[in-house]
Amino acid sequence: MAPITAARTVVLDREAAAAHVAGTALRHGSVGPVGLELEAHLVDLAAPASRVPWPRIRDLVGVLPALPGGSRVTLEPGGQVELSGPPYPDVAAAVAALRADRDVLATALAAERLAVAPLGADPLRPPARVCPAPRYAAMEEHFAAVGCAAAGTAMMAGTAALQVNLDAGPCAGWSERVSLAHQLGPTLVAVAACSPLADGRPAGWVSHRQRVWSDLDQARCGPLLGGADPAGEWAAYALAAPVMLVRDPDGGGAVPVRERVGFADWITGDVPLGGRAPTTADLDYHLTTLFPPVRPRGYLEIRYLDAAPEPWWPALAAVTAVLLDDPVAAGHAAAATAPVAGAWDRAAHLGLADPALHAAARACLAAACAAVPVALRPEVEALADLVDRGRCPGDALLETARAGGPTAALLSATGAPR
Helix, strand or coil: CCCCHHHCCCECCCHHHHHHHHHHHECCCCCCCCEEEEEEEEEEEECCCEEEEEEEHHHHHHCCCCCCCEEEEECCCCEEEEEECCEECCCCHHHHHHHHHHHHHHHHCCCEEEEEECCCCCCCCCCCCCCCCCHHHHHHHHHHHCCCCHHHHHHHHHHHHEEEEEECCCCCHHHHHHHHHHHHHHHHHHHHEECCCCCCCCCCCHHHHHHHCCCCCCCHHHCCCCCHHHHHHHHHHHHHHHEEEECCCCCCCCCCCCCCEEEHHHHCCCCCCECCCEEEHHHHHHCCCCCCEECCCCCCEEEEEEECCCCCCHHHHHHHHHHHCHHHHHHHHHHHHHHHHHCCHHHHHHHCCCHHHHHHHHHHHHHHHHHHCHHHHHHHHHHHHCCCCCCHHHHHHHHHHHHHHHHHHHHHHHHHCC
């Protein structure tokens, strides 16, 4: 085990805690580099209705070859597989690297008659946790105690996302940049929607994944307010958010917190947790249990996009990066999305069937097409055409399910021969 530094064992007061969170929220720098993370549901092609047992998943990942694009392979509580790529100079390079890594992963899985389905929600199998890690067991207990057990399990074990990581940019522009990242959210939720099915039937929402996130504790998962001081706002958000679990000092176990206790209340001692005061290490871990749609981690994690099959996830990555990093495209996107800035639930429920969201999406795609890297222009133009027709990636999935059932829908997303 790595040595525990003195700084990480210091007992905090509220002022020090707020300063620590605000100081690590955003890093000054230029824009341009892009990191991508893509989750997907693991499917046993011989038994698609059953979840792959955890020991089999763990053993398979343990013997994977090194990936050419440098992605880490991690596992989510329901057995979802995630590729987390390092930063690349631009979105085209990031997509190319993640595609290469996904090809290697797909080849290794195919040898075991397994495949991955990048979809916002599992269309066939009810959510069920297969990972026995103490963190996830504690998360389940916490969500149940605060009244969102079903949404908590669905989030952990039944959803998958495409995450786009972008540098924070110059500090003088942080407020505008963080605000725009949030403002784009509802429009891009509608564009990316690829989870119209859950538990083997139509969900009634174009993005069931976003619906699940909306049903969770909004003190942990709701958006930031987009004020003038995003780092300070993130600090206030983090200290007010309830503590989910308390880890053993050695990091080996996790005790769920079965009531709503803000981190600030643990600091002050108003509510004792774990028989001790919190340290900087506890605060850093607490930050990993907060899931706003845009999370500051020195850079910006854009967390609101459904996972989607080719060619949609590369197009969605490119559109998101361009609308935030290209000044002209960002200006057009800001104007187009202002009327629907808070329409998260409408976007998840109706998607592009909502006229205002459709208008915003068409304007955003037009702006992106004008600025996207040449290597990704075909994918983005295909997405723009889809948006013009008022359709989203999940529409084809729903049509496949209607024709052949939810099993066919799940298998169609894997791209594996049947």
